[in-house]
Amino acid sequence: MSSLSASESVPTPVPTPVPSGKPLTVKVENLSVTYRTTFERVPTFKNAITRLGRGQRAVREIEALKDVSFDVPDGTALGIIGNNGAGKSTLMRALAGILPPNKGRIEVHGRISPLLSLGVGFNANLSGRENIILGGLASGLSRAQVEARAEDVTTFAGLEEFIDAPMRTYSSGMYSRLAFSVAVHMDPDILMIDEALSAGDATFKTKAAGKMAELRENARAFFLVSHSLASIQQLCNDAIWLHKGELMMRGTPQEVCAAYTKFVQVGDSAVILEDL
């Protein structure tokens, strides 16, 4: 298994405790986010008209986050855990200003890493390099800044040979390596990693863990969504647990992971298939 905890060589210092009395980087108050989807696979005029005849309701609302409040002081490395569909990615997108809150308020101080997760803004028909440049320009970097970074991103991801090939020819591991590499090379004040490494190989995970530990020291805040409880405990100094859109717990990574493990009834002895 390629878990971080198993690889002895990872140079990750034990996270420093949550700083107290520091200014807040992120403040989330009573945040609710609702997705609106239609019953049909895609909303169309045709369906809207037929539905009108039958008097059905058009949209289905999915409350992905319900009344979530927490704050994140400077220097926090916040781990976010929860089952699939708990609202972790939704929370990240709301913090990045992509999803508007339906209720509540988010205050963010700092530049957020633009590309959050696996599959990030990537257009499969364009080459890796084109995707890096487009992502950087979209997030407001200048051409010179983006071009300077494109090389570093490529080297870090180890994709020198493939960078000019269309991304549809990439394996999912290559995809996620590039996604991670882009996120960490945009000099964000607030770094967000959303399960970006689940498909990377062990070598890359080790390298990535080192990079995250380094960035954690420089970034104002660091958010890590991961199903690997070991990496959360290793890389974070604070953690929250989301379940079905609600904030179940906030505490030290050890406490939260323990509670979560108990909740999902995976005993300590059970094998947890780690993926960072």
Added chain:
Amino acid sequence: MMSTDKQVVKTEPENEFTTTHHVYEPHRAGIPPLANYTRELWKRREFASEMSKATLRGANTLTMFGQLWLVLNPLLLAGVYFLLVQVLSGGNRGGMDYFAQLCGGLFTFYFVAGSMSTGAASVVGGGKLLLNTAFPRLLMPFSAVRTAFFRFLPTLPVYFLFHILAGLGFHLSMVVSIYFLGLLIVFALGVAAFFATMQVYFRDTTSFMPYFNRIWLYMSPVIWSIEQVPARFTKVLNILEVANPLHSMLGGFTECLVNGDIPSLRTFVTATVWAFGVFAIGSLFFMSREREFAVRL
């Protein structure tokens, strides 16, 4: 740095261009602060052009055969309409100069139609980029218009070839057509933004477009020209002049380009009002909705 647990403390003064302090709150469908929005949009203009370049590269538009295809397609269409009109009119409708006018009008019409269809697909096709990056979404339809424009450009030399072959000559007043082309671009930006928004809510919007375009083409002075319309149709013409934005814009454009005439003041005013009116409506409609796109994709 002092901090209270109520507020996020600003560690640096807020800067116009690299503002890093954000507050996100619920919004009613409303228009975001325009000055800020425009600034962010302008700052990322290179994204729009890079996006469009990548699209053109992806579709092989920049290769020799790609360019040839861009020209061949509307040219064949012009040929078909030319033959059709020749047959219907028993061969007494113009020769080369009619063909030149047809080409000029048709190529430009297809620029607007192309902006409409690529614009409509731009936001929905932006998928992951929209879900993972925060940026002014108007960049997507605007980039589509740039793409449509660069598909239109290679047809211009072809037009001029027929212009010369028809012996239409070059006049100083042809320069005025640049003004009308500018209006057509402004108009296309508005149209692209409008249909991009519609496509988010109704994914079959683009499937209605071919029919809509066909009707629009017949109602615009492309296949027929304003001067040649029989007197009994003047009533219809008077309505179209106001109701069809392309009547004044395309009519004015071809009038200067093909005939070297300066259009009437009325045409100038109508075209200008339409272009900026549609631009304002399209982009404001888009902006008022764009924050909702991410939850609906």
